[in-house]
Amino acid sequence: MYIASKLHKQMDVHFSPDEFIGKKVFYADVSKALNTIVRPLGASVRVVRCSNLNTARDIFDFSGYFDIQKKRNKIGITLHVPKNRDSITITKSAYNRLRFHFSQVVQHEFIHLSQFSFRPEQAERKIKVYHSHKLSKQRVDEIEYLREWCEIEAYAHDIAMEINYFYPNRKPHAVINQIDKFTNLYSYKKYKETFKSTEWNRLRTSLLRKCWKWIPVAHPPKKC
Numbered sequence: 001m002y003i004a005s006k007l008h009k010q011m012d013v014h015f016s017p018d019e020f021i022g023k024k025v026f027y028a029d030v031s032k033a034l035n036t037i038v039r040p041l042g043a044s045v046r047v048v049r050c051s052n053l054n055t056a057r058d059i060f061d062f063s064g065y066f067d068i069q070k071k072r073n074k075i076g077i078t079l080h081v082p083k084n085r086d087s088i089t090i091t092k093s094a095y096n097r098l099r100f101h102f103s104q105v106v107q108h109e110f111i112h113l114s115q116f117s118f119r120p121e122q123a124e125r126k127i128k129v130y131h132s133h134k135l136s137k138q139r140v141d142e143i144e145y146l147r148e149w150c151e152i153e154a155y156a157h158d159i160a161m162e163i164n165y166f167y168p169n170r171k172p173h174a175v176i177n178q179i180d181k182f183t184n185l186y187s188y189k190k191y192k193e194t195f196k197s198t199e200w201n202r203l204r205t206s207l208l209r210k211c212w213k214w215i216p217v218a219h220p221p222k223k224c
Contacts, residue, residue, distance in 0.1 A: 001107045001157060002114075003041060004219040010037040011099060017224045021095050026087045027060075030098075031079055038106060043075035053082040060088070060098060064105040066112035075109040077102070092224060099221045104161050107218075111154040125149040127206060131198040142194050147203055156210035158187035160218035163211075172215045176208055 014036045027047055034045040053061060061080040068074065081088075088094070115122070126147045131140070145151060163175050166184040175182055180192070191200075191207060 001111065001214075001217055001219065003110050004103070004107060004217075007037065007041070007103060007106060008219070008221045010040075011103070011221060015099065017092075017095060020090050021092050021224065022090070024087050024089045027079070027081045027085075030060075030088075034077070034079065034102060038075075038077065041075075041106075041110075042073060043077060043106065043109070044073045045077045045079060047079050047081055049083040050080045051083045053080060059085075059094060062101050062105045064109040066109045066116070068116050074113060075106075077105055077109070096223050099224075100161075100165055103221045104158055107161070108154045108158055111157055112150055115150045115153065122149055127152065127203045129195065129198050129200050129203055131195075139194070143198065146191060146194050152203065152207050153210050155187050155191065156207050157214045157218050159185055159207070159211045160214035161220045162187060163215065164218055165220035165223075173212070176212055179208065 015033050020030075020033075031045055031047045038045060050061070053059070059082065063078045063080065065076050065078075066074055067076070090098070126144070126149065129143060129147050131143060135143075146155070160172075162185045163170075163172055163182075167175050167182065175185075179185060179188055188207075191204070195203065
């Protein structure tokens with residue numbers, strides 16, 4: 001994706017391993033560093049405390065949004081942190097996970113920016129999915145969201161990033177052809193779980209085709 005190189009260079013400078021790995025860091029300082037990285041790109045980062053992030057592994061999570069109505073900072077990234085903690089000692093594993101997921105969500109939202117800038121008429125098109133009328137409203141809302149063309153394309157990039165990051169020694173086409181066997185492809189799992197028990201073959205085919213097209217340019221940050 002076009003911003004990956006610039007994004008990762010800024011991450012190396014402002015979120016360097018020497019400064020963060022093995023150190024006790026306040027979440028506010030993490031937010032400050034991440035804002036320094038994305039603010040020149042026209043995005044912003046905020047911290048939100050969540051009561052459901054309390055386990056040892058769930059020390060953070062990311063989400064993002066793209067708001068076409070805003071004149072500035074159309075892209076917002078949220079760093080979700082545990083409600084009962086102010087700081088974190090960042091292990092090497094946590095550092096790599098944070099870098100990857102931050103890069104992934106930022107690139108995801110910039111894909112939306114590109115979509116609505118250059119192909120707005122296509123961005124909200126949807127692929128037809130047949131499902132039971134007995135599904136909960138929450139499930140139907142998730143289906144409606146994930147069958148949008150703009151989300152299929154952005155999530156396909158997420159999957160391609162995960163393939164390149166978690167399975168660098170595998171041939172991408174082999175992973176995609178047997179994608180249900182690979183456990184670290186969390187974005188694909190999201191689609192699979194959301195569309196379980198629905199007729200989503202057409203959508204799945206489109207998702208994987210777009211994933212294949214993204215593979216050469218879906219660059220994750222390097223592991224430390």
